Amino acid sequence: MASSDLEDLCFHINMKISNIKKSLQLRNIGQEPSLKSMLCKIGHEMVLLHDLLNKMEMEVQQQEKLKNLLKDLQKSAERDQNEAQHLRKNIPPHLPKPTQSWKDRELCSSSLTDGLELSITGLTVKCEEQTKVVEPERAKKPTKEPRLIKEAPLITVEEFESVPAYMKGRLTYNQVNAVVKDMNKAVVGKYKILHQPLKSMNAAARNLYHRFLEEETKDTKGEFFIVEADIKEFTQLKVDKRFHGILNILRHCQRVREVRGSRLVRYVIC
Template sequence: MASSDLEDLCFHINTKISTIKKTLQLRNIGQEPSLKSVLCKIGQEMVVLHDLLNKMETEVQQQKKLNALLKELQKSAEREQGEAQHLRENIPPHLPKPTQSSITGLTGKCEEQGKAAEPERAKKPIKEQRPIKEAALITAEEFESVPAYMKGRLTYDQINAVVQEMNKAVVGKYKILHQPLKSMSAPVRNLYHRFIEEETKDTKGEFFIVEADIKEFTQLKADKRFHSILNILRHCQRVREVRGSRLVRYVIC
């Protein structure tokens, strides 16, 4: 027999002997009256500990299920937000209102009057008003993608508050432009003429405002903080600038 095998056998036998000695010692300890109560308490504590471990394992499993459910809800909410944003950015134009001649035809007038109204409608088509375009709010994902040097200490809510105020200015301006000129008061007519003078070939068909409109329709101040937010809005493609005649026009994208 090789020496290594003999050493392994001796080690194995010594291990068994040591285990037997420890077992006999524990059995002897368990038979001592002074230690029986201690061993009994240890056994009770082990039972309680076992129950606690089982409860913890159950709680961990429930938390895992809840975490998976929350992730699914988050994905669903992100999908819904994306769809809502798409709908917001692609609102169909309003349908034209029915003409007086068509209403008259429906009330039961003769066919000849209906035919006579057809050429009149063809000569004077009703001008369809375009809906006023407003800038969409910045999403949380877009805010996170803005470089840190642009954001500084600006918050997500502060940026969207400025977007809402700018939209208020856009709506106020173009409601005036859509009014009949004869129905305007003198101050409103002055605003109307200023709006017309500020238009250029580059802003034709676009919705835009200038700093004077922001002062006219909102409480915003055109300060350094406001221009920092404008930089972020340009970065997120909510507005673009058109310069000319010493005037900066903020076109809604």
């Protein structure tokens, strides 16, 4: 046996002996009458300490509940903020006008007073005839309202957190919504050309216009959709592996759906 192994064995045995001695000393001390009162005080302090720990544990649980409530409130505030930003960006271009302006009311009141004055002087002109003297404004030709272009709404924080982890990977909330904005930009660029009169287009716009019509199918009739060529045409977005990963998230959140045919993938806005 090596000397180091023997020393380790001796050290181990000595530690065991020391522990046994300490245990015997403690047992003997506990049996002494002079130390019993001290042990009682220690026991009492232990009970108080236990109660204090229970109170601290309850306080921690309440703080946890408060933290969860604050998280829910934060999610709700972020969702409301996103909806408010979406409403701000999509204000209708034409709002309803009032049916009668203040000038019309003043004109009507003045015509009534004039009719009363004329009837007092003995003239037979009526209020209705007086109002007919005023020439009506020429009706303006109704302007054509711009056609609305459907855009995909941004992903909310709650929706992003519900996406499975394997689908998100290292993607962030802002990266996903950046792709949504670029896709909307491509949709707007495409359908602005489709809604223009053909005579007002230049050669490049006409080529795009004819390509857009060729890509239409019976499954996309009445829908708003784009293809990868549109994304490259109207945005700086790279159509790479990360882009297709974000598309999986957008399909999961029902922002887009795919229509395949003629070796072409069409991304339809839901």
